[in-house]
Amino acid sequence: MLDKGLGSRIFNTVNAVFLLVVAAVCLFPFLNILAQSLSSSSAAAAGRVSIFPVGLNIESYRYVFKKPEFIRAFLVSLLRTVVGLSLSLFVTVLAAYPLSKRTTEFKARNRYMWFFFVTMLFSGGLIPFYMTVRTVGLIGSIWGLIVPWIIMAYTLILMVGFFRSIPKELTEAAIIDGASHWRVLWNILVPISLPGIATIGLIIGVFFWNEWFFGLIFTSNATGYPLQSYLQTTVVAKTIENMGSASQQELEAMAKISDRTMNSAQIIIAMVPVIVVYPFVQKYFVKGLILGGVKG
Secondary structure (H helix, E strand, O other): OOOOOHHHHHHHHHHHHHHHHHHHHHHHHHHHHHHHHOOOHHHHHOOOOOOOOOOOOOHHHHHHHOOHHHHHHHHHHHHHHHHHHHHHHHHHHHHHHHHOOOOOOOOOHHHHHHHHHHHHHOOOOHHHHHHHHHHOOOOOOHHHHOHHHOOOHHHHHHHHHHHHOOOHHHHHHHHHOOOOHHHHHHHHHHHHOHHHHHHHHHHHHHHHHHOOHHHHHOOOOHHHOOHHHHHHHHHHHOOOOOOOOOOHHHHHHHOOOOHHHHHHHHHHHHHHHHHHHHHHHHHHHHHHHHHHHHOO
């Protein structure tokens, strides 16, 4: 056992205090938004809300869940994330398998690796990117929010590194026994690589869920916005729509909320899917990053 002297105890104490401060700084914005979403409109407007709700009020959530625009944007984001994540994982795994081979097995490996790696360093620019997406007819379609990111160089390199960390004897023995490359990939490598797949799945899923900028420029009208693009427009606009055409019951509900509480409620709801999914893949995340980054 290590002898923990005074210097070691001081270091551990300072380290713990520092990490607690960093955690508090990271948590404060989330707790503040959550508290504002659950506070009365007057308290939120007066700036009296910190990390605890003032005048507990859930009308903002009731109003948000009754907004067809919000529900539609939520469903668009859900569809985009599910379809985009499924296709991206499938294509990434398929591409990573041959790229994980030695150059003696796949002579063009390095050329293809450089082809993907260069895209992490250089970009063609926004205008050529937009023109390419428009030329292939994806503007205004849900596929325009998915196809350009089916394969990402960063997650591909992680997956290649993870495949290369698996002992070659496993695949060589299977091939000697008559297994095809397809069978080796899906029956041997993929089950062993679940930590790596979970890691890149989390990265890809969060990207598809949180990306908002291209949702604005690749969608021809607001009815097709994903959730984050919709939130960006509503938070910037800071207005409650259709006040003049609202019914008496809607007007009474709006009297109990404000732009700040409503926007806070929308932001919290948009965060829920990631918060719910993350704990289930968190145990794989660090292991997947470490193993995927050791060998490239």
